[in-house]
Amino acid sequence: MRxxxxxxxxxxxxxxxxxxxxxxxxxxxxxIPPGEAVRALLGLDTRLSVVELNVLFELRLPRVxxxxxxxGLLAIAGAGYQGVFRNPLADPYLLGAAxxxxxxxxxxxxxxxxxxxxxIPLAAFAGAIGGVLLAYLLGSTTGRGxxxxxLVLAGVAVASxxxxxxxxxxxxxxxxxxxxxxxxxxxxxxxxWGTLGMIAPYAGVSVLALLLHGRLLDVLSxxxxxASALGLRAPQVRLVIVAAASLATGAAVAVSGLIGFVxxxxxxxxxxxxxASYRLILPMSLLMGAGFLMLADLAARTVVAPAELPLGLVxxxxxxxxxxxxLRATRRVEI
Numbered sequence: 001m002r003x004x005x006x007x008x009x010x011x012x013x014x015x016x017x018x019x020x021x022x023x024x025x026x027x028x029x030x031x032i033p034p035g036e037a038v039r040a041l042l043g044l045d046t047r048l049s050v051v052e053l054n055v056l057f058e059l060r061l062p063r064v065x066x067x068x069x070x071x072g073l074l075a076i077a078g079a080g081y082q083g084v085f086r087n088p089l090a091d092p093y094l095l096g097a098a099x100x101x102x103x104x105x106x107x108x109x110x111x112x113x114x115x116x117x118x119x120i121p122l123a124a125f126a127g128a129i130g131g132v133l134l135a136y137l138l139g140s141t142t143g144r145g146x147x148x149x150x151l152v153l154a155g156v157a158v159a160s161x162x163x164x165x166x167x168x169x170x171x172x173x174x175x176x177x178x179x180x181x182x183x184x185x186x187x188x189x190x191x192x193w194g195t196l197g198m199i200a201p202y203a204g205v206s207v208l209a210l211l212l213h214g215r216l217l218d219v220l221s222x223x224x225x226x227a228s229a230l231g232l233r234a235p236q237v238r239l240v241i242v243a244a245a246s247l248a249t250g251a252a253v254a255v256s257g258l259i260g261f262v263x264x265x266x267x268x269x270x271x272x273x274x275x276a277s278y279r280l281i282l283p284m285s286l287l288m289g290a291g292f293l294m295l296a297d298l299a300a301r302t303v304v305a306p307a308e309l310p311l312g313l314v315x316x317x318x319x320x321x322x323x324x325x326x327l328r329a330t331r332r333v334e335i
Contacts, residue, residue, distance in 0.1 A: 066191035075289020078263025095155035100131025128250035186257035186312035261319020
């Protein structure tokens with residue numbers, strides 16, 4: 001019965017993602033006939049004008065694909081972090097990725113506003129990776145070999161420091177606060193084929209590495225001592241998984257800003273639906289994260305149309321109550 005349920009979920013989830021993607025392609029300020037849009041997407045002859053085709057293929061399609069990619073990356077990264085730290089409250093920003101990305105983007109907006117379109121994604125990516133690297137180095141050189149508790153505390157310290165630096169930089173250019181907070185709240189409005197191509201290699205490498213380590217995450221779940229007794233080098237495996245999850249997180253925030261709760265909510269739901277094995281949780285989180293963020297972006301574009309809600313606001317509206325429920329259910333878990 002359990003196997004049949006898992007098979008049904010792995011069949012239904014991709015179908016649901018496709019339906020949400022189609023809904024996203026057909027929704028927007030420009031009124032494009034659904035039938036003609038579908039024909040155009042299938043490569044058939046269509047009566048759509050050049051303007052309508054540009055809207056469909058140059059605006060909506062990259063945005064939908066970006067939503068799927070970012071959502072999948074954040075969700076699978078969250079699952080990786082939860083497996084490494086054996087805690088359902090862990091998320092992709094645990095080790096300072098969010099604070100590092102925020103500082104990088106803020107520095108570009110404040111110091112080089114003319115280069116922000118190209119500079120923000122690169123600076124956010126570098127900041128996210130740099131923040132995690134700093135936390136890992138600090139955790140590895142403090143305490144006993146960079147255990148879970150040491151890494152988490154190092155991440156908290158690094159995030160606090162980078163956030164303080166970001167706040168100081170913001171105060172030097174108060175007139176740029178609107179742009180900074182607009183980026184922090186997250187969104188997919190700047191999605192295009194260029195940004196998709198920019199993060200695709202990093203996304204591919206990180207997702208492949210995480211999927212290949214699903215079995216090792218299952219072994220890690222029994223504890224470091226037990227895993228070592230089974231012949232697994234826990235510190236090395238943890239380093240690879242944290243690096244892959246951080247790379248996925250950095251790629252995601254580079255093009256979307258800081259979108260919260262996806263990395264907490266989606267893996268937890270996946271675990272509830274298909275069981276505790278990370279060989280299943282990781283791919284299911286990838287699929288569910290893609291569908292969830294596409295749906296959230298669709299809501300962001302349509303709820304107050306023609307205006308648009310910040311995407312991070314929509315995910316927080318759904319994720320914050322869920323996070324409270326998870327916190328209540330796991331109140332005895334110690335980080």
